[in-house]
Amino acid sequence: MHRPGAQLPFAENFHSLxxxxxxxxxxxxxxxxxxxxxxxxxxxxxxxxxxxxxRLCLLLHAVVLALCALIPWERLPVRSFQIIPIIDFALIALLLHADGQALSGLGMLLVFPVIWLSVSVLKSRILISFAGSLLAVLVPVLLSEAVNATHLLRLVLAPVIMLAISVSVHIIANNLEFQRAQIATAEAELHKVLQASREREQLLHAVVDSIDVGLVAVDSRGAVTLVNRQQEEFAVRASAPGREAATPDLQADHSKIYDDDGVSPLPPQARPVHRASRAEEFSGQIMWLGEGPQRIAVSAAARKISGQPVTPESPGSVVLFKEVTDQLAALAAKDDFMSAISHELRTPLTSILAYVDLALEHPDLPGQAADYLAVADRNAERLLELISDFLSSSAGTLEIQTQAADLADVVRRSMLSAAAGAAAKGIALINEIDHELPAEIDPGRMTQVMDNLLSNAVKYSPRDSTIRIRGWRDGGTSVLEVEDTGYGMDAADQRRVFDRYFRSSSARSSGIHGTGLGLVVTKEIVNRHGGTIEVASRLGAGTRVTVKIPKAGHQAEDALPPKAFVLGSRRQHAAGNS
Incomplete structure (x- = not known):
């Protein structure tokens, strides 16, 4: 508590005496x-x-002081001790009479009983102070042998001065009492608030300790402010054998923490809490904790506590860790199953497509039969694309063979492929690329990227809408952009748009079929070219997908995700891998 200045030793605790x-x-x-x-x-x-x-005056002063110390005032009527300042008026009057100069400087001693009475709770304290002062100076004057005009003037002046002092002290005392009452009220309210805050804090700790999700809160400087019990258990899992336990924020260098491939050690600067301390927001960061049979996988997500710009006073971020070992095992089992089924289906399907092609090339094929076979061929092609997508999401190898090529040509070829589907819905495909975009790419793979992007744009756009394709050079980077005016996505769906098997709520509600693998495959191809892909969308307003391919578009090993994919593209690629 702030103290305005130095105080006497007894002053601070006076009311506790x-x-x-x-x-x-x-x-x-x-x-x-x-x-x-x-x-x-x-x-x-x-x-x-x-x-x-x-001598009598001195004796009486000593007696009064002794009475002050010896009388048990607590047992007497309330405020009975206030008789003491009244007695002091009489003692001062006795002193003035003994001095023989009734209004000498000794009259200033009247200030003490005046002040004592003025701060009391007696209803007539000001009147008593004035009367006591008047009598204290009047008695010696009356007992004096000679009284002149000066004596009379001083006789009036002294009580009036004491009256003014009494009024001033009374006002000051009342003001101080009022302030003390306000402070007491504020302290009581503060005590209630602190008690409520403690209860809320206890409730918060009980809640966060009861959930099965690890929680770490950090301030804007990266210091940990809250950790729950589940997170402490995760830290135990991440501890190296024979070493001290890992810190709950999982930032210790000796912690056994690995990237989502389960092999590569995750450096401290890439770990969730360190990223959150830099005010990053993310979700779905997979990491493995520990070694041996106790090893688990967790998914981390971070959100800023406040949407305000980051400052030293901002509240920081919350990082959540959820164990996903069983979910990853289930996904792996599903991938294995789908891979096995896809391999089993691909071989006979390739044979079916080959024989359908031969039948379509027969010169004597009746027109109606040709139409039937064309429908069968188109649906078999679609089925092969679905199988290729499933295989693309399974473990394997992805080969990128780059060469000098023009991305503008890739765009034109993909637009020709998408033209029929767009025309059926009255959708206008507008190519705004009017110049070459040279790049080191795998033309087949980048064609697959543009086919997927244009296919999505056509599928999820309403009739009679517009799809624009743009391209330009940004320094040493080639940029492609596909923008539609379709159904769009909300912010939550955008964060998961590259998750395997994920389909946005607007896509599901539209009734349009899909596997949720097209953008996964697309992102993998772009990453293998050392590039990036970004999605910006607004629900009901359309989507814009931006692909950036650097000039040196060869495979960038440091840009590869931990799991490689086998990518298939249509019939020839599938036949080659069967």
């Missing part, structure tokens, strides 16, 4: 001044001690 001690302390200033008066008279006028009135 016993009543007798407080009465003595209130009387001490007058007694101290009387000691000074005694000293002055001893040096300047020793004859004063021969005056019986002076």
């Amino acid at each position: 016993g009543l007798r001690a407080r009465v003595v302390l209130c009387q001490l200033p007058l007694v101290s001044c009387m000691l000074v008066v005694v000293g002055v008279f001893a040096l300047a006028e020793p004859a004063m001690f021969a005056n019986p009135w002076f």
Whole structure:
């Protein structure tokens, strides 16, 4: 608590003292001044001690001080001790009479009983102070042998000054009492708030300790402010054998923490809490904790506590860790199953397509039969694309063979492929690329990228809408952009758009079929070219997909995700891998 200035040793705790001690302390200033008066008279006028009135005055002062200390004021009626300042008026009057100069400087001693009474709770305290001062100076004057005009003037002036002092002290005392009452009320409210805050904090700890999700809260400086019990268990899993336990934030260098491939150690700067301390927001970061049979996989997500810009005073971020070992095992089992089924289906399907092609090339094929076979061929092609997507999401090898090529040609070929589907819905495909976009790419793979992007744009756009394809050079990077005015996605769906088997809520509600693998395959191809892909969308307003391919578009090993994919594209590629 702030203290405005230095205080006497007893002043700060005055109200915590016993009543007798407080009465003595209130009387001490007058007694101290009387000691000074005694000293002055001893040096300047020793004859004063021969005056019986002076000796009586000193004796009475000593008696009153002793009474202050000995009388059990707590047992007497309330405020009975306030008789002491009234007695002080009489003692001062006796002193003035002994001095023989009724209105000498000794009259200033009246200030002490005046102040004492003025801060009391007596209803007539100001009147009593004035009357006591008046009588204290009036009695010596009346007992004086000679009274002149000066005496009369001082007789009026002294009580009036004491009255002014009494009023001023009374006002100040009331103001201080009011402020003290306000402070007491504020302290009571603060106590209630602190108690409520403690109860909420206990509730918060009970809640966060009861959930099966690890939680770490960090401030804007990266210091951990909250950890729950589940996170401490995760830290135990991440501890190296024979080493001290890992810290709950999983940032210790000796922690056994691996990237989503389960092999590559995850450096501290790439771990979730460190990323959150840089005000990053993310979700779905997979990491493996520990080694051996106790090893688990967790998925981490981070969100800023406040949407305000990051400052030293901002509240920081919350990082959540959820165990996903069983989910990853289930996904792996599903991938294995789909891979096996796809391999089993691909061989006979390739044979079916080959024989359908041969039948379509027969010169004597009736027109109606040709139409039937064309439908069968188109649906078999679609089935082969689905199988290729399933295989693309399974473990394997992805080969990118780059060469100098023009991305503008890739766009034109993909637009020709998408033209029929777009025309059936009255969708206008507008190519705004009017110049070459040279790049080191795998033309077949990049064609697959554009086919997927245009196919999605056509599928998820309403009739009579527009799809625009743009391309330009940004320094050493080639940029392609596909923008539609279709159904769009909300922010939650955008964060998961590259998750395997994920389909946005707007896509599901539209009734349009899909596997949720097209963008997964697309992102993998772009990553293998060392590039990036970004999606910007608004629900009901359309989607914009931006692909950036650097000039040196060869395979960038440091840009590869931990799991490689086998990518298939249509019939020839499937036949080659069967």
